Amino acid sequence: MANKxxxxxxxxxxxxxxxxxxxxxDLLKSMPAPKFDESIDLALNLSVDPRHADQMVRGAIVxxxxxxxxxxxxxxxxxxxxxxxxxxxxxxVGAEDLAKxxxxxxxxxxxxxxxxxxxxSVVGRLxxxxxxxxxxxxxKLGTVTMDVTTAVQENKAGKVEYRVEKAGIVHAAIGRRSxxxxxxxxxxSALIAAVIKAKPAAAKGTYLGKITISSTMGPGIRIDxxxxxxxTAA
Numbered sequence: 001m002a003n004k005x006x007x008x009x010x011x012x013x014x015x016x017x018x019x020x021x022x023x024x025x026d027l028l029k030s031m032p033a034p035k036f037d038e039s040i041d042l043a044l045n046l047s048v049d050p051r052h053a054d055q056m057v058r059g060a061i062v063x064x065x066x067x068x069x070x071x072x073x074x075x076x077x078x079x080x081x082x083x084x085x086x087x088x089x090x091x092x093v094g095a096e097d098l099a100k101x102x103x104x105x106x107x108x109x110x111x112x113x114x115x116x117x118x119x120x121s122v123v124g125r126l127x128x129x130x131x132x133x134x135x136x137x138x139x140k141l142g143t144v145t146m147d148v149t150t151a152v153q154e155n156k157a158g159k160v161e162y163r164v165e166k167a168g169i170v171h172a173a174i175g176r177r178s179x180x181x182x183x184x185x186x187x188x189s190a191l192i193a194a195v196i197k198a199k200p201a202a203a204k205g206t207y208l209g210k211i212t213i214s215s216t217m218g219p220g221i222r223i224d225x226x227x228x229x230x231x232t233a234a
Contacts, residue, residue, distance in 0.1 A: 005032045005034065005217065006217065006218065006219065008031070008032050009031040009032060009218045009219055010219045012027060012030065012031060013027065013219060013221055018222045018223065018224045019221055019223055019224065020223070020224055020227035021188055021189065021213075021223050021224075021227045021228050022181070022185055022227070023227075024221045024222075024223045025181045025185055025188070026181055028040070028177075028213060028214070028215060028218065028221060029177065029181055031215070031218055033177060034216075034217050037068070037177055037178045038176065038177040038215040038216040038217060038218070039067075039068075039173050039175075039215070039216050040173065040174055040175050040176060040177060040179070040184055040213065040214075040215055041171060041172065041173050041174065041213070041214055041215075041216075042170075042171070042172055042174050042188055042191060042192070042211065042212070042213055043170070043171050043210075043211070043213075043214070043220065044169065044170040044192065044195055044208065044209075044210075044211055045168060045169055045208075045209040045210040045211070046164055046169070046195070046203070046207060046208060046209065047168065047203060047204060047205040047206055047207055047209060048164060048168050048200060048202075048203050048207070049168065050164045050165070050166060051166070052202065054200055054201070054202040055200050055202050055203060056163075056164065057162075057163070057164040057170065057195065057198050057199070057200060058140065058141075058161075058162065058163040058164065058198070059140070059141070059161070059162060059194060059195075060141045060142060060143075060159055060160065060161045060162070061159065061160055061190060061191060061194040062157055062158065062159045062160075063158050063159075063160055063174060063175070063186075063187040063190055063191065064183070064186045064187060064190055065158075065175060065179065065183040065186060065187055066157055066158025066175070067160060067173050067174065067176070067187075068158070068175055068176035068179065069176065071111045071112060071155055071156055071158065071159075072091045072092070072109065072110040072111045073089075073091050073092070073110065073111070073112045073113075073114060073152055073155050073156060074090070074091065074092040074093075074098065074110040074112065074113050074114070075090040075093045075094075075114045075115070075148060075151075075152065076094065076095055076098065076099070076113070076114070076115040076116065076119040076122060076123050076137075077093060077095070077114075077115070077116045077119060077148060078095050078116075078118070081116050081146070081148050082094075082095075084148045084149055085114070085148045085149075085152055087149075088148060088149040088152035088153055089152055089153065089156050090114070090148075090152045091110065092110060095119060099122050099123070099125065102126055102129055102130075103125075103126065103129070108129075108133070108135075110135075112135070112143065112155045112159075113135045113136070113137050113143065114137060114143045114144075114145070114148065114152060114155065115143065115144050116144075116146055116148065117144055117145075117146065120137070120144060123136075123137060134161065134163070141161055142154070142159075143155075160172050160173060160174070160191065162191065162194070162195060170195055172191055174187040174188050174191055174213075175187050177215055188213065188223075188228070189228050189229060192208070192211070192225075192228055195208070196208060210222065211223040211224075211225055
């Protein structure tokens with residue numbers, strides 16, 4: 001059934017056409033849907049070589065309409081900051097106890113990890129587990145901070161982290177299929193604006209190349225970069 005649905009969706013796409021962002025979102029939402037609320041993702045091809053540190057593109061953004069679903073936030077903190085994290089709505093808060101649970105039990109039932117700077121000696125030991133999954137706290141992304149309240153609230157609201165992969169592609173979720181089309185357009189525009197703003201000085205050629213939008217189970221739809229109002233999104 002999934003294969004049949006994919007083929008039906010593919011038939012709706014003109015492979016020779018590059019769609020405007022609005023046309024692409026409308027087309028995506030018109031395709032046959034599975035029984036679950038699919039994630040909607042953007043793929044941005046960038047003219048960078050992330051093997052070079054001065055061409056790395058990485059950042060985070062709170063999308064205008066969030067990304068849907070419940071983002072499970074884990075906070076490593078003690079004392080007043082532990083209380084602050086709980087009051088801000090963190091799903092899990094702790095210190096060495098949670099680190100032990102991760103290492104001993106393979107516990108990974110969370111989507112974001114935030115830590116106060118004093119806890120990084122504990123969190124650092126989890127690098128081999130958290131790092132490959134993109135869960136390691138990072139000051140540049142606002143996930144190593146004393147402002148626990150803001151960090152928790154932003155991540156619960158749908159803060160999206162993005163990082164260019166080896167092939168020079170950024171993949172990131174911008175919402176759910178159930179979102180209004182206008183909200184998906186807003187989120188896509190905001191993400192693209194953030195990636196453009198993060199352009200490294202060492203990037204050469206046309207920085208932003210091919211843009212594709214897709215659902216979890218659906219084919220990609222090409223988007224014309226010029227159709228996106230970056231000024232408004234920024």
